[in-house]
Amino acid sequence: MNMKTPGAVLLLLCSGLVVVAAESGRTNLQDEASAAASTQEKSQPDIHSVLREMSTKIDAMETRLRASEDEVMNLQKRNEEKKVSFSVSLETNTNKYTGPFNTGTTLVYKHIITNIGNAYNSNTGLFTAPVQGVYDFSVYVYGAGGSIELGAVLRRNEKNLVMAYTEADTGSLNASNGVSVLLEVGDVVDVFLPANHRILDNANHHSTFRGHLLFPV
Missing domain, CATH: 2.60.120.40 (Jelly Rolls)
Incomplete structure (x- = not known):
C-alpha cells in the first residue's frame, strides 16, 4: 500500500481549500451581481408610468391654457361691450x-x-x-x-x-x-x-x- 507522505497530504488539503474558496468566491460574486441588478431594475422607474404621468400633466396644462384663453376672450368681449x-x-x-x-x-x-x-x-x-x-x-x-x-x-x-x-x-x-x-x-x-x-x-x-x-x- 502506497502511503503518501505528510507533506503530500498537506499539499492536497491546501489545494482543495483553495478550490473550494475560489468556487465560493465566484458564487458570492454572482449572488452580489444578481442582487445589484435586481435592485437597479427596481430603482429604475417604469417608462410607461412616466409617460402616463407626463401625459396627464400635459393635459392639465392644456386645460389651464384653454381656460386662460377663454377668460382673455371674455375680457376682450366685455371690454368691447363697454365701448x-x-x-x-x-x-x-x-x-x-x-x-x-x-x-x-x-x-x-x-x-x-x-x-x-x-x-x-x-x-x-x-x-x-x-x-x-x-x-x-x-x-x-x-x-x-x-x-x-x-x-x-x-x-x-x-x-x-x-x-x-x-x-x-x-x-x-x-x-x-x-x-x-x-x-x-x-x-x-x-x-x-x-x-x-x-x-x-x-x-x-x-x-x-x-x-x-x-x-x-
Missing part, C-alpha cells in the same frame, strides 16, 4: 327742414359721424343700450325764426327726459340740451319731434344727436 359712443346728424348734404307734422314723430338721423358699438340704428333713429350703465346724451337743433316752433325732445322708452327749444321771429336759431341717465340693457333713447315743430339741417350738420357710455354699473 359705446355715437354722433349723428339729420341730413347728409341736403339743406332741408324736417317737420312740421300733424303728429309727433321720432327723428331719424341719417348721417353717421361715429357709431362705436353700433348701438344707434340709422334706419329707426333709436339708440338701444347694450349694457347697463350711466349714459350721457345731447341734442342740438337749428332753424330759422318764424311762426313755426323749433325744438325736439330727448326721450327714454318714449318718456320725456329733456327738451331743446327756442323761438324768435327772425334770424337763425339754435338750441341744445343734454342729460346723464341710468339705462338698463335694452332701454331705448330717441329724439322726438313734437307736432307742429321743425328742425333744419344741411351739409354743415347743425342738428345733431350724440351719446356715449360714461361707465357701466
Whole structure:
C-alpha cells in the first residue's frame, strides 16, 4: 500500500481549500451581481408610468391654457361691450327742414359721424343700450325764426327726459340740451319731434344727436 507522505497530504488539503474558496468566491460574486441588478431594475422607474404621468400633466396644462384663453376672450368681449359712443346728424348734404307734422314723430338721423358699438340704428333713429350703465346724451337743433316752433325732445322708452327749444321771429336759431341717465340693457333713447315743430339741417350738420357710455354699473 502506497502511503503518501505528510507533506503530500498537506499539499492536497491546501489545494482543495483553495478550490473550494475560489468556487465560493465566484458564487458570492454572482449572488452580489444578481442582487445589484435586481435592485437597479427596481430603482429604475417604469417608462410607461412616466409617460402616463407626463401625459396627464400635459393635459392639465392644456386645460389651464384653454381656460386662460377663454377668460382673455371674455375680457376682450366685455371690454368691447363697454365701448359705446355715437354722433349723428339729420341730413347728409341736403339743406332741408324736417317737420312740421300733424303728429309727433321720432327723428331719424341719417348721417353717421361715429357709431362705436353700433348701438344707434340709422334706419329707426333709436339708440338701444347694450349694457347697463350711466349714459350721457345731447341734442342740438337749428332753424330759422318764424311762426313755426323749433325744438325736439330727448326721450327714454318714449318718456320725456329733456327738451331743446327756442323761438324768435327772425334770424337763425339754435338750441341744445343734454342729460346723464341710468339705462338698463335694452332701454331705448330717441329724439322726438313734437307736432307742429321743425328742425333744419344741411351739409354743415347743425342738428345733431350724440351719446356715449360714461361707465357701466
